[in-house]
Amino acid sequence: MTGPDTRSHFVVAIDRDLLAAFRAWPLWVMLGWNDVRQRYRRSTLGPFWITLSMAIFISLLGVIYSKLFNIEIRTYLPYLTVGYIIWGFISQTTNESSNAFQDGERIIRQIRLPYSIFVLRVVWRNFIVFLHTIVIFVPVALIFDVKFGFVSLLALPGFALIYVNQLWVTLVLAIVCTRYRDLQQIVTTTVQILMFVTPIMWPITALGESTFVADINPLYHMIDLVRAPMLGQAPSHLSWMVAIGFACIGWTIAILLLCRATRRLIFWL
Amino acid sequence: MAAIALKDVSVQIPIYDIGSASLRKAILRKTVGGRFAQSGSHVLVDALQNISFEAHDGDRIALVGNNGSGKSTLLRLLSDVYPPTTGTVRVEGSVSPMFDATLGMSMDATGIENIWICGSIWGLSPAQIKNSLDDIGEFTELGHYLNVPVRTYSTGMMLRLAFAIATVRDPEILLLDEIVGVGDASFFEKAFNRLQGIIRRSQILFLASHADGILRKVCNKAIWLEHGRLVQYGEFEDVIAAYRSVNTLQPPA
Numbered sequence: 350m351t352g353p354d355t356r357s358h359f360v361v362a363i364d365r366d367l368l369a370a371f372r373a374w375p376l377w378v379m380l381g382w383n384d385v386r387q388r389y390r391r392s393t394l395g396p397f398w399i400t401l402s403m404a405i406f407i408s409l410l411g412v413i414y415s416k417l418f419n420i421e422i423r424t425y426l427p428y429l430t431v432g433y434i435i436w437g438f439i440s441q442t443t444n445e446s447s448n449a450f451q452d453g454e455r456i457i458r459q460i461r462l463p464y465s466i467f468v469l470r471v472v473w474r475n476f477i478v479f480l481h482t483i484v485i486f487v488p489v490a491l492i493f494d495v496k497f498g499f500v501s502l503l504a505l506p507g508f509a510l511i512y513v514n515q516l517w518v519t520l521v522l523a524i525v526c527t528r529y530r531d532l533q534q535i536v537t538t539t540v541q542i543l544m545f546v547t548p549i550m551w552p553i554t555a556l557g558e559s560t561f562v563a564d565i566n567p568l569y570h571m572i573d574l575v576r577a578p579m580l581g582q583a584p585s586h587l588s589w590m591v592a593i594g595f596a597c598i599g600w601t602i603a604i605l606l607l608c609r610a611t612r613r614l615i616f617w618l
Numbered sequence: 619m620a621a622i623a624l625k626d627v628s629v630q631i632p633i634y635d636i637g638s639a640s641l642r643k644a645i646l647r648k649t650v651g652g653r654f655a656q657s658g659s660h661v662l663v664d665a666l667q668n669i670s671f672e673a674h675d676g677d678r679i680a681l682v683g684n685n686g687s688g689k690s691t692l693l694r695l696l697s698d699v700y701p702p703t704t705g706t707v708r709v710e711g712s713v714s715p716m717f718d719a720t721l722g723m724s725m726d727a728t729g730i731e732n733i734w735i736c737g738s739i740w741g742l743s744p745a746q747i748k749n750s751l752d753d754i755g756e757f758t759e760l761g762h763y764l765n766v767p768v769r770t771y772s773t774g775m776m777l778r779l780a781f782a783i784a785t786v787r788d789p790e791i792l793l794l795d796e797i798v799g800v801g802d803a804s805f806f807e808k809a810f811n812r813l814q815g816i817i818r819r820s821q822i823l824f825l826a827s828h829a830d831g832i833l834r835k836v837c838n839k840a841i842w843l844e845h846g847r848l849v850q851y852g853e854f855e856d857v858i859a860a861y862r863s864v865n866t867l868q869p870p871a
Contacts, residue, residue: 376738383724383735390726390767456739459717461698529641612701616632 362608370465377466381474396481399437404485407433410550418555423493425552430489431576432549435511438479439568440540442515445471447533449523454618464614465607468520472512486579496581503583507574510592514571517599524610527617543568567595620711620790620821622673622696627705629666629691629846665691666846669705673822673839680833680854681826682861683843689826692843693717693793696824711821714741714789720780729764729771729779736783746786754782757812774805781809785816792820796827830858 370377389395407430415425446468450457453467489495526532544550547568556562563569570588577584666688673679681689694700695707697715722739723732733754737747755764758778768776797813810832817823817836827833833840833854840857842849850857 375744379735379738383727383731387724387726455718455721458694458699459697459715459721460739460741461713529644531640531642535641613632615699615701617634 358608358611359604362611363604366463366607366611367465367604370463370469373463373466374469376462377470377473380466380470381477384470384474385477396478399478400482400485403434403437403482407485407489414550418552420552427486427489427493427495427580428552428576429550430486431579432572434479434482434485435508435572435575436544436547436549437482438475439511439515439571440544441478442472442475443518443522443540444537445475446519446522447526447536449519450527450614450618457615457618464611465520468516468523471523472515472519476512495579498581500581500583501578504575504578507578507584507592510574510589510596511571514592514596514599517596517603520603521599521606524606524614527614528610547572567591571595620675621708622710622791622822623706623708624672624695625670625706625708627666627669627695627702627707628664629695629700630703631663631665631691631700632660633663634660664846665700666695669848671841671848671851673824675821677839678817678823678837679825680837680840680858681824681843682828682833682840682858683849684865686845687843688846689843690717690795691846692841693795693824693826696791697793709791711790713791713793714787714820715793715795716784717793717795719784720777721784723768723776723780725769726767728767729758729760732768732779733764733783736780737786740784740787742786750783750786754779754786757782757808778805778809782812785812787816789816789820791822792817792824794823794825794827797825797829797832830862833858 385396389398392398394401407426410433411422411426411429414429415422418425449467449471450464453470456462457464457467490497522532522536526536546562547566548556548563549572553560553563553569564587570584570591573588574584574592577588669692681692683689691700693715695702696709697713698707698709699715722736724735727735730751733751734747737750742750755761758764758775760775760779763771763775764779768779771779794813797810814836823836825833825836837854839852840854840861841851842857842861850860
């Protein structure tokens, strides 16, 4: 700690909060791990409970929906698996964003830590859970003989872009949901609706002529950045551009919001 | 070298009731043209008003005043949890607050795991935590209990562990809010000795308490707050004498 900071709110928010939070990575890495362990401490399967329930959900839905959409199961099931696992990460993290600061309230009221630490913690702990669920894809890929190639490596930068986007979404929601407590319900409902309007459980071909419904949906592009490579195809240029653009716009909003919130957030808790 | 200088500092705390924490109400206020502005907008509480003082190395400052006089707000201001509404706060040196020693305890984690978790929250480095393991084990007398989940502990055992972890730090500026009893009477003696250890290691201490006995053992200066205003700041005995001449009711030490 030093004397009064003469720099603008903007610089202070970025340097003293956002960057400081990244620098304090051992803390949120530990808090995130502890959250996961805490949640599954007394169960024998641990976080693999989610893996199990997701596996059951995917196999049942896979069988029924492949009939419904009249697609071969060997095409549909790998598609559903990847899409649904990524969606699991996005939806769960988004839902938990509302409580990011409330969960850390006792710490925030006592020690001055960068607020963004609690944002990084939420995304990180859901990433740990994501790593537990992605294993479902291994047997699926083996059984249905998914064709991997060099193009599959694109899934890594693709996921990195999802992560970068998820960080700003969580930061924004964490701030506004702390100020306006009734927003949490709206977030939950919105996430539910998004699952149905985004091509996750249904293939984009089911849209027929109206593929614009997917094209205008940033979530479709984001998910496809990982899903397409995992199924052996390169994602479209449009998807990359939408995801990068979404990140730029989102982070601008998030940082502006953080500037406004850093001096008031403590009073909203 | 640690130093603190407050100049004309005020802290206003907005209190948001259920209404103003609601987005629906906020939109209504905007669209209905301020008709609900009175009932829905937040109330401002003047928690601290025009506080100015300086503190330097070796100052052991007692914070006295009735409940709600602003002691905790001042501690939160110094720890940078609360921003000043007006005025300037200059703090040189690392600040270590200890308002609630049990901060960060995970009931389902073991004692050892909690040392790592709480230690990190208190800002200890992995090396510091590692070096303190033996010391904490010895002080808490928990032995093998350190390897079982904290939820199986008695309240006293848990407090001992939390207290032991919170007092590992080497603070330049230490902020304490009320020293709570740690377990039974015989243990309190030991805990108090440990607390004096961390106080000795600190350069500046702020201690808010109602117990004159404890304050007298530790402090050499005092700040008397009343309704968010600084009434008197000076030598410990002078301030306490003045404070007690007005507030004769003294709770048991």
